[in-house]
Amino acid sequence: MGRAPCCEKMGLKRGPWTPEEDQILINYINTYGHANWRALPKLAGLLRCGKSCRLRWINYLRPDIKRGNFTREEEDTIISLHEMLGNRWSAIAARLSGRTDNEIKNVWHTHLKKRLPQNYQQSHHTKKRSKKQPPKLDADASKSNQDAKLEQQDPVNIHGSNSEDMMMPLSPPHCSSDMSSSLTTSDNNSNVNIINNNHDMSLNVNDYDIDTPENNLALDEDFWSEVLSSDNSGVTSGFPTLDYDQFQPMSPLVTEEGVLIDCSSSTCDDGMDFWCNVYSRAEEFTQLLEL
């Protein structure tokens, strides 16, 4: 049943690393690698736990670590990535070569956070991780350790083909050909329902900082949390409604399979993108709900 008992912390050293310890760790890893962190300190002759060795190596001793102050460019990159990813420091670090998650976390808390307005800090959650996660809106949360390792090795590759595409703000608007089976309009009162596998959702876009049709649609977790917290039983009453004042889909909105949204005015192409995007997000979201 299970493995041998975990490390006894008795007698293990804690606190700052000495240059001698660093050298022992470097020498060992250069010679033997670090296949097993837990066994490493014993084999290397260090009175540290494996976790401490790993941290020291990852955050300080690795040869590819970039030292010194962050450039303005790096800081701007962190800010924009944080806007998209939240406090996912390792994901941000994967996009900044030579910087560690710990370092980025530190620079965020000591410098960058202060640059941003209060409302940003409130809206970009600092929630604690908990067992009760929402249904994997965060695609990285379900990523295997193997994937995480690949991401470390090839940060560029994370764009595009893998699950990162599921991040709400990143993927471009697109239409799927089976929209007609799921998108309906309810009436002329700008009340639009997206019905997908018994999840009936109306969306109030005004609450989500989408101020012009030109903006790329960037619905965040809060948006979908609101959708999720709505009654998914199929009852439409009580749902927030969509305000067409700001978004006026093409009239009529048509796909290969017929009219999907029959709204009365506007020929704004961005409206089309908007609806396609809302639909594709809703589809992704409801698929995730079913997992």
Next chain:
DNA sequence: AAACGTCCCAACCGCCGGATT
């Protein structure tokens, strides 16, 4: 020079998910 306050960051802690037995 000393006392005090603030900043910074390396390191620790607890939790999680996947792997292993």
Next chain:
DNA sequence: AAATCCGGCGGTTGGGACGTT
């Protein structure tokens, strides 16, 4: 199937460095 290990992650903190009075 269940228990446990293990690597990885994000939040937090202790203490040294630095600035101010």
